[in-house]
Structure formats: structure tokens, C-alpha cells
Amino acid sequence: MNRRRSVRKYDPNKPLDPEKVKQCIKLATLAPNSSNMQLWEFYHICSKDTLQKLSSYCFDQNAASTAQQMVIMVVRKDLWRQRVKSNVTYLTEVYGDKPKKEYSKRAKFAFTYYTKIIPVSYVDFLGILGYVRFAVYWLIGLFRPIYRQARNSDMRIVAHKSMALAAQTFMLAMADINYDTCPMEGIDSLRIKRLLKLPHGAEINMVVSCGVRLPEGVYGDRFRVPFDEVYKKV
Numbered sequence: 023m024n025r026r027r028s029v030r031k032y033d034p035n036k037p038l039d040p041e042k043v044k045q046c047i048k049l050a051t052l053a054p055n056s057s058n059m060q061l062w063e064f065y066h067i068c069s070k071d072t073l074q075k076l077s078s079y080c081f082d083q084n085a086a087s088t089a090q091q092m093v094i095m096v097v098r099k100d101l102w103r104q105r106v107k108s109n110v111t112y113l114t115e116v117y118g119d120k121p122k123k124e125y126s127k128r129a130k131f132a133f134t135y136y137t138k139i140i141p142v143s144y145v146d147f148l149g150i151l152g153y154v155r156f157a158v159y160w161l162i163g164l165f166r167p168i169y170r171q172a173r174n175s176d177m178r179i180v181a182h183k184s185m186a187l188a189a190q191t192f193m194l195a196m197a198d199i200n201y202d203t204c205p206m207e208g209i210d211s212l213r214i215k216r217l218l219k220l221p222h223g224a225e226i227n228m229v230v231s232c233g234v235r236l237p238e239g240v241y242g243d244r245f246r247v248p249f250d251e252v253y254k255k256v
């Protein structure tokens with residue numbers, strides 16, 4: 023935790039082993055994520071040519087122009103149907119392929135979760151169904167606690183939250199092997215989407231540049247507001 027800093031200048035003489043970076047990306051996929059839907063993709067950029075283009079789409083800020091490699095964190099909310107299938111296949115492996123009534127209560131709930139509850143949350147049509155859900159939940163919420171993340175925009179936040187946890191997991195894994203990173207949202211997400219030939223439904227969460235820090239690559243001591251201002255014991 024203490025080693026990880028946002029590094030803005032990397033050492034040009036210290037290349038990274040792409041296999042080690044790949045391993046850190048693999049560790050990132052262990053991050054907790056909403057409903058284990060894993061609505062993420064990780065684009066590991068190693069080619070000089072693509073790095074150069076990507077740097078210009080990150081406005082050639084130092085963290086990008088000196089990067090040895092970069093990882094683009096892509097949210098794929100549009101893949102929810104595929105992820106439901108993967109989860110159902112996994113559950114069938116775990117609980118066995120048998121008639122529904124033979125499943126335990128826990129197994130039945132798990133199947134219902136992925137085949138009924140998740141589709142109700144993720145299905146959308148031009149953002150309209152999200153507002154219908156929101157209104158229904160709001161009405162129910164007058165009488166009992168209810169899940170509120172119903173609109174399309176809420177579901178986008180849900181997916182981006184999980185992706186950010188994976189990004190942080192990646193950066194910590196990198197720090198653990200003395201590799202440095204800088205998360206960046208100062209980017210042209212549309213051009214990056216085009217560069218990766220991503221479909222309309224994909225969204226760039228952030229770009230993480232990677233390298234080995236130069237001493238001057240860390241811009242000063244860490245600044246945090248006093249802990250008492252953000253720590254609230256209830």
C-alpha cells in the first residue's frame with residue numbers, strides 16, 4: 023500500500039517483462055465484483071506503435087508518454103447475457119445437472135439469481151426499462167428496504183465500481199513486484215475505443231500506465247486530508 027504511488031515518469035532503461043504484467047492482470051481478475059458478473063476486459067498494450075497512439079489519446083501526459091506498457095480497463099456491461107450463461111454453467115457443474123426440485127434451497131436461489139433476478143436488473147431498452155424498474159422499486163421501497171440501483175446509469179456505476187476494484191488489485195499486484203503504475207482518466211475514451219475496435223456498449227474505465235519509476239517520477243510526498251476528516255466511527 024505504501025509503495026504504490028502514481029508514477030508520472032518511468033525509467034526508459036528498465037523494461038517490464040510482459041509475462042509478469044500479464045500475471046498481475048490475472049491477479050486483478052480475482053477482485054471482488056458485482057454478482058460475480060466479471061463485466062470487464064483488460065487490454066494489455068505492449069507494441070511500441072500502439073503505445074505511441076495511446077499516449078497521444080492520453081494527451082501525452084508524462085505518465086503515458088514514458089510508459090513501457092499500458093493496460094486499458096474496459097467495462098463490458100453489454101456482455102451480461104454471456105456472463106449469466108457462464109455463471110449458470112458453473113453452477114450446473116457445482117450442483118449437478120438435475121431437475122430443479124432436487125436442488126437444495128441454496129442451489130435453487132443461486133439459479134434463480136442468475137436466471138431471473140440478474141436479467142431483470144440488466145435488461146434494458148433505450149434506458150426506458152431502467153426508469154420503469156426505478157419507479158417500481160421506489161414504490162415498493164415505501165414499505166420495505168429495496169435495492170435502488172435500477173436505472174441504466176446506476177447499472178453503469180455498478181459495473182465501473184467492480185472494474186475500479188480490479189484496477190486497484192492490478193496496481194497493488196504490480197507494486198508487490200516493484201513495478202509502478204499510474205491510473206489515468208485524463209483520456210480520450212472515444213478514440214481509445216476506436217483504437218481497440220470496441221463495440222458501442224463497451225466503456226473505458228481507466229488506462230493504467232506501467233513502468234519502473236525514476237526518482238523524479240513521484241511528484242512529492244503523499245498528501246491526504248487529515249484521517250479524522252474522513253474516518254467516521256458509528
Ligand SMILES: Cc1cc2nc3c(=O)[nH]c(=O)nc-3n(C[C@H](O)[C@H](O)[C@H](O)COP(=O)(O)O)c2cc1C
Nearest residue numbers: 026027028030083085204205206207208209228244
Ligand atoms: C480514477 C483515477 C484517475 C486518475 N487520472 C489521472 C490522470 O489522468 N493523470 C495523472 O497523472 N494521475 C491520475 N490519477 C492519479 C491521482 O492523481 C493520484 O492517485 C492521486 O493524486 C493520489 O496519489 P497517489 O496515487 O500517489 O497516492 C488518477 C487516479 C484515479 C484513481
